[in-house]
Amino acid sequence: MVSNPDDDVAVTHYLATIHDLDQGRIVVSPRVPGSPRSSLAAARHRLGADMLAALGKEPLTGSIAKAPALALALAWMRGERVGDLVVDRAHALPEELLRELAALTQDAHIRLWLVWIGAPPPRLRLSAGKPVKITAKQLRDALPVIPAPAQQPRPPAWPALPITDFPVFMEVCRARIADADFARVAEVFDLARAAAARFAADYGIGVRIGTPQLNLLRTEAWLRDEMLTADHHPAQLLVTLRAAQVGLFHHNLLLRWRPNRLPHPAEAHLGTQLTDAVIRRLRRLCAPAEAAALALRLHLAADLNALQIRHLSPDGATVTQMAPEYDRVAVVEHRFPRTAQGILSAHLAHRLESGAGEDAPLFPRVPPHPDHETLRIRFGLPMLDTIPAATADPTATTPWLAQRGLSLHRLEPYRLTDKYRNSDQ
Structure with a gap:
């Protein structure tokens, strides 16, 4: 409990500077109730809405407006790995609500700081334990202002590259771009080609080790999570794919x-659609289920009805998928970008708080897929649905690969016999 008896302006300014979701710090300024007779339920909902606003969420509207705002806020705080919750002007909140908030934050392993205007009441007792009284200066020592990270220099621009097929890609690049640019292309190409060779050798995909479905899932996960990552420039994605x-x-x-099955420029759509810009928009959504469903669809193109709670790791970093491997079942892990993991973790926390078990569906009611206009206007994305599932060969592609015009085919090696090797034909 932080004592701020005189409502010092310097303390208010300090609290504004330490609010940083990326650093796990949230500062909430609860709204003062309009009537002193405001009910505890109204105060609880109002505090939850204020916490959601501090988390950067959109206002509670539509079907989510009647949801328990405090429970939603705690789920998002768990998912976003908030470590410190600072409540300014906590004296305006009912004592019973403060006790409830203390118990909830203790269960979530979140440190709760109550900034109190005036002298704290001596008989205030929280169910989570006796509060420790400190001064504003001690709060500054405990939560120092973290300086902004240094701005990284922008990488050099990539040249315009030909989209010619992989057998002649490097030769055409050598003929069309400057030597310095070609050296950069060659460096990326050589590293990606070596990585592809290691991947094929490790899993024996080219020699029929593993079923076709398992090999496709492994290839999809490898391409999306290791090779065609969201932080790469479209030209780098093209070089990586050709390699x-x-x-x-x-x-x-x-x-x-x-x-030709992708919007122009095609190389810009090779990687995941779950880019940093899209993730920032998803983190503004108030409903964890809506944000998590769209994150899964954009990153995996997966069937959400088949996902169970046990398929998602507690930290939201991976989703596991089962595939037959002859007499056993193999597990393929799909990794998510670090900044998107809090979205999945928040939805998982919300589902577990509702009493769902590990074998329960991850989505009891799957949110509808946004239409083309919503994806374009709200998230700046095209709908990558150019290859109908009915026409995609399940032995050569997956929904994610098919969306990008990719398919994997095993080539049968042939060896020339001495008869034909020595002939003149």
Whole structure:
């Protein structure tokens, strides 16, 4: 409990500077009730709405407006890994609500700081334990202002690259771009080609080790989570893909790409749609289920009805998918960008708080998929649905690969016999 008897302006300014969700610090300024007879339920909902606003969420509207705002806020705080919750002007809140908030934050392993205007009442007792009284200066020592990180220099621009197929891609690049740019392209190409060769060798995909479905899921996860990552420039994605095609081809695998099935420029749509810009918009959504469902759809193109709670890791970092491997079942892990993990973790926390078990569906009611206009206007995304599932070959592609015009085919190696090797034909 932080004593601020004179409502010092310097303390107010300090609290504004330490509010930083990325650092796990949230400062909430509860609204004063309009009537002293305001009920505890109204005060609880109002505090939850204020906490959601501090978390950067949109206002409670529509079907989510009647949801328990405090429970939603605590779920988001768990997911976003909030470590410190500072409540300014806590004296305006009912004592019973303060006790409830203390118990909830203790269960979530969140430190609660109550900034009190005037002398704290001596008989205030919280169910989580006796509050420790400190001064504003002690609060500054406990929660110092964290300086903003230094701005990183922008990387050099990528040149315009040809979209020619992988057998001649590097030769065409050599002929069309400057030597310095080609050296950069060659460095990325060589690293990606070596990574593709290691991937094919580790899993034996080119020699029929593993079922076709398992090999496809492993290839999808490898391409999306390791090779075609969201932080790469579209030109770098193109170089990486062409190098992966070469590396896999030497292991009897043809990774085919049909760029004409993607919006222009095709290379800009190779990676995940769950980019940092989209994640920032998703983190503004108030309903964890809505945000998590769209994050899963954009990143995995997965069937949400098949997902159970046990498939999602507690920290929201991975989703596991089962695939048959002859006489057993293999597990394929799909990784999520670090900044998106809090979205999935928040939805998981909300589901577990509702009493759901590990075998329960991750979504009891799957939110509807946004339409084309919503994706375009609200999230700046095109709808990558150019290949109908009915026409996609399930032995050569997955929904995620098919959306990007990608398919994987095993090539049958042939060896020339001495008869034909020595002939003149």
